[in-house]
Amino acid sequence: MYATSMSRNAEVPVFNQIEEVRTKLGLSRQELADMVGVHYQTIGYLERGEYSPSLVLALRISEAVNKPVSELFSLTDPKKGKK
């Protein structure tokens, strides 16, 4: 069964691995932000899960850190459903 109407996201969390990947690469938020062309606070908001990015931004981040989108973002908690 699906939602009959999506009242615009945000109640739908998107889990991401941005912080893990970023720190593994030794990048600051400012540096990653510069690479993808957004404000450094935006990276912070994403890492804290305060909102989920546009697809464009997700693709750019994916490109910047050289990881597929599916490894960076998912609709299910990657820490739980390790299955």
Place this chain on the structure above:
Amino acid sequence: MYATSMSRNAEVPVFNQIEEVRTKLGLSRQELADMVGVHYQTIGYLERGEYSPSLVLALRISEAVNKPVSELFSLTDPKKGKK
């Protein structure tokens, strides 16, 4: 060199294969829309490239049609840069 400030997307096109994949699956827009929980017009807008989806919606579509995000969406025209 990177953009010093991204004035919010939309001038950044995102190419997608939604229509191709959807019709190949024999789905109407309405059916795909129901599967991912959005309005059927939203699918139309995406297919016509009138705007690019949120990451959440992209992930849901990807899940619905069982194709990785990278096969459905890209920042570069998949018809041109076949390289």
Place this chain on the structure above:
DNA sequence: ATGCTATGTAGTATGTATGCTACATCCATG
């Protein structure tokens, strides 16, 4: 011709992703 389905176009309304500024904290290292 009538009806139905799929699609396109147009317009309005709303939430939210993003930009940006400012200030606070923490931790290095001079």
Place this chain on the structure above:
DNA sequence: CATGGATGTAGCATACATACTACATAGCAT
């Protein structure tokens, strides 16, 4: 102790993704 870098919190402004309604058109079946 200062200074600077990285991060967190807070607030405001704006653009865009999405919802929704309505109408038009085209194709296909009856």
